[in-house]
Amino acid sequence: MSWSQAELVAAAYGAVFVFVLVYVAIIAAKLVRLQRETAELLELARDRGKAELRDVAPVEAAGEA
Amino acid sequence: MGLALALALIVAPEDADQGISQRIFYIHVPIALTAYFCFGLGAWKALLLLWRGDERYDLESYVAIHQGTIFGALTLITGSIWARASWDVWWTWSSNQLVLFLVLFLFYCAYFMLRFSLEEGPRRARSSAVYALFGVVLIPVSFLAIRLAEDFIHPTVFTREGPQMTGTMFATFCVSWAAVTLLAYVLYRVELAGKRLDADLRELREVLQ
Numbered sequence: 001m002s003w004s005q006a007e008l009v010a011a012a013y014g015a016v017f018v019f020v021l022v023y024v025a026i027i028a029a030k031l032v033r034l035q036r037e038t039a040e041l042l043e044l045a046r047d048r049g050k051a052e053l054r055d056v057a058p059v060e061a062a063g064e065a
Numbered sequence: 066m067g068l069a070l071a072l073a074l075i076v077a078p079e080d081a082d083q084g085i086s087q088r089i090f091y092i093h094v095p096i097a098l099t100a101y102f103c104f105g106l107g108a109w110k111a112l113l114l115l116w117r118g119d120e121r122y123d124l125e126s127y128v129a130i131h132q133g134t135i136f137g138a139l140t141l142i143t144g145s146i147w148a149r150a151s152w153d154v155w156w157t158w159s160s161n162q163l164v165l166f167l168v169l170f171l172f173y174c175a176y177f178m179l180r181f182s183l184e185e186g187p188r189r190a191r192s193s194a195v196y197a198l199f200g201v202v203l204i205p206v207s208f209l210a211i212r213l214a215e216d217f218i219h220p221t222v223f224t225r226e227g228p229q230m231t232g233t234m235f236a237t238f239c240v241s242w243a244a245v246t247l248l249a250y251v252l253y254r255v256e257l258a259g260k261r262l263d264a265d266l267r268e269l270r271e272v273l274q
Binding site for chain 1: 070074084085086088089092093096135138139142143146147149150248252255256259262263266269270273274
């Protein structure tokens with residue numbers, strides 16, 4: 001297959017563009033995963049905080065009585 | 066990057082000898098130099114790890130070598146396209162610089178095989194650092210191969226008399242080099258921040274569960 005010089009120049013610049021685009025897409029996918037994990041951990045920390053408050057509240061009520 | 070592309074594809078004059086295909090030079094050479102720099106940075110961080118024992122250098126060395134491998138792959142791809150345009154072949158084994166760059170690239174590809182075959186921890190960090198340091202020897206050999214072997218297939222643009230190109234061409238090259246270096250730096254910082262955040266989240270999950 002014969003390639004013209006202009007096509008080869010376009011292919012070289014296009015290859016770099018595609019590589020950078022794929023790299024950015026991978027990083028973006030990773031950021032979405034990290035965001036989801038952060039939300040999960042935040043939920044876990046909130047649940048734990050609520051559970052600790054529930055454990056402390058009956059003891060305080062018993063002390064007042 | 067936009068300015069570099071405009072200068073390389075529109076403003077820079079056409080080369081009298083190679084014609085339009087010489088425009089690949091403005092992307093190929095800065096990418097190759099950035100790949101050398103990333104491999105060098107990875108080796109430097111590896112040395113700091115072995116010297117100071119601070120584990121944060123392990124991740125920095127890994128990310129730099131990862132960047133170097135990406136830019137190395139791009140160097141081989143753009144170089145191959147330029148070879149097709151200039152010499153009518155996609156690859157030639159008779160050019161020492163090409164073969165040595167391929168050896169350097171494959172050497173650092175094997176770095177990942179070594180790294181991911183070991184358990185995470187100080188032993189993996191030290192082994193990876195030693196391997197990264199061995200590879201740094203190949204960088205000046207690869208870079209100077211064309212001069213050492215007097216290989217006339219691959220063109221030498223930068224000689225002792227200075228750059229063998231016009232002022233506009235040299236300015237275009239400098240802008241392209243700055244743009245590619247900036248791109249590599251941004252990608253390095255983003256990847257490093259992502260990896261650190263990933264490690265912190267893993268630790269936080271262990272604490273919470």
